[in-house]
Amino acid sequence: MGLVTILLIAIFFITGADTGAVVLGMLSSHGIPNPRHTVSAIWGASSAAVAIVLLYVGGLDAIQTFVILAASPFILVMIMMTLAFYKDLRRDPLRQQVNPPVRAHAPSLGNEVGMRGRQSDDSTDAENSTVEEGTSTTGRSSG
Numbered sequence: 001m002g003l004v005t006i007l008l009i010a011i012f013f014i015t016g017a018d019t020g021a022v023v024l025g026m027l028s029s030h031g032i033p034n035p036r037h038t039v040s041a042i043w044g045a046s047s048a049a050v051a052i053v054l055l056y057v058g059g060l061d062a063i064q065t066f067v068i069l070a071a072s073p074f075i076l077v078m079i080m081m082t083l084a085f086y087k088d089l090r091r092d093p094l095r096q097q098v099n100p101p102v103r104a105h106a107p108s109l110g111n112e113v114g115m116r117g118r119q120s121d122d123s124t125d126a127e128n129s130t131v132e133e134g135t136s137t138t139g140r141s142s143g
Helices: 002-028 037-090 121-130
Strands: none
Touching (some): 002 037
């Protein structure tokens, strides 16, 4: 069982490193979908060398610090993306076509309005009790 676990973890790290090397190769090759293998190999070896040096110098704490420092500028990008998304949603044409709520056009209901802006159950029960048996709500007889 332990051997299988180690094998699966190794496969996970190897595929992650390979994917990272290919993406870095694509970015450094001006967006070519399939960069040359030597470019990807150089990026993979460079990434591995940085990880080995950081492990040798300071252990996992050094790697964690390096990752946090390297990812910090991306926080600004994420904040700017969030603000742009909010601004875009405020200008959405579908949002401007929505009709205003019905309660803005309805007369004041006084105490019959519940906490959520709907009629309370007591008022609907009172209306239902005034309807005579055998008569529908339109006033026509059911018989």
